[in-house]
Amino acid sequence: GAVVSQHPSWVICKSGTSVKIECRSLDFQATTMFWYRQFPKQSLMLMATSNEGSKATYEQGVEKDKFLINHASLTLSTLTVTSAHPEDSSFYICSASHRDNSGELFFGEGSRLTVL
Amino acid sequence: AQSVTQPDIHITVSEGASLELRCNYSYGATPYLFWYVQSPGQGLQLLLKYFSGDTLVQGIKGFEAEFKRSQSSFNLRKPSVHWSDAAEYFCAVGLYNFNKFYFGSGTKLNVKP
8 A cells, every 4th residue: 555654753852943844655646745733632633635746725823934835846845834832742743645636645653742 | 723632531441341432523515534543652553434325334343333423423333342452543634635634633442350
């Protein structure tokens, strides 16, 4: 099956620093990638939708200057948490939809961010 | 407001018993509907999906779901639960030609021996 890989799986950073999380589709081309945030014991909250080569579309309430998303190629999207604060600590998950638009989402393993 | 609702936060069933997890959505048009399962420490796995056609869809691991337009529901069922089914289950909807995906709050399933 299609594989989506996230890196890093775990990251701990100091408050005020920026952190970049990568999401790669390893064996398929993903026209659309999604970034989610999952709080403990809660569901996935859609943060933004990114299409290759265009600006990401952010959900209401998500700060686009805080969470920078780049989708430079059909296999790579990045999420950069800028000037991270402890309240940004969370589990971030990316997913990708196949170029054939079959409707199935393939999920990365998630990245746990802890901001000290 | 548009939403995906899973009214049951936790469900406990005995092994071998039947299971039904509820999901309701509130969107103007019929969305594309999905059920995902998330096991502890693992990512999400697609169980089944509904786009159109037969309203009863079969998925992996013996799961099925039925789309009921009149009730805006897409409930997940399994006739006989196995201990390995203990996990968290998420209903999701896809909109606008899959450019938007939203998840319900999840239902955590516990299975008693």
